[in-house]
Amino acid sequence: MGNLARKLQQEQQHEQKKQMVQAPKKATERNPWLSPGEKLIGLVFSGMVCFGAVHIVSNQAAIYEMNKDIQDTKVAIQEQNKANSDLEMQVSELSTYERIWDKARALGLTLNENNVKVVQD
Structure with a gap:
């Protein structure tokens, strides 16, 4: 009987393997981390940040x-x-009365007191 139980057990394992192989595999749907709209919004936002910088x-x-x-x-x-x-400063030094009088004398001008007029403000 031990042999029969062993044979039955092997058949069951063999059938389980067949079922696993024959079982249609479901296409696993990848749940994307970001949707295309979110990616577009992220791209626009990063573009605006770069433009601002x-x-x-x-x-x-x-x-x-x-x-x-x-x-x-x-x-x-x-x-x-x-x-x-x-x-x-140069102008003030060059426009002193003594300097002007010396230049006038050197040019041959004389002071005539009859022609001097006093101007008042």
Whole structure:
């Protein structure tokens, strides 16, 4: 009887293997992690983020350039103010009464007190 039980057991295993092989396999549906609409929204969002980043960087570059121009202009203004003050000092030195009188005498001019008029403000 032991032999018969063993034979029966082998037949059952053999039938189970056949059923496994013959059983139609179901096509496993892959549940996508993101739907196509979500992928499109993600792509649009990432594009907008990249565009915004580029826009911010370009604005900062323009601001930096403008600040540089402002600083250059301030330096030029300071240099011009210094030159103006030096020229004003020269004018005040050259327009003293004694210097003008010396130049007039060197050119042969004399002071005639009858032709002198006093102007009042």
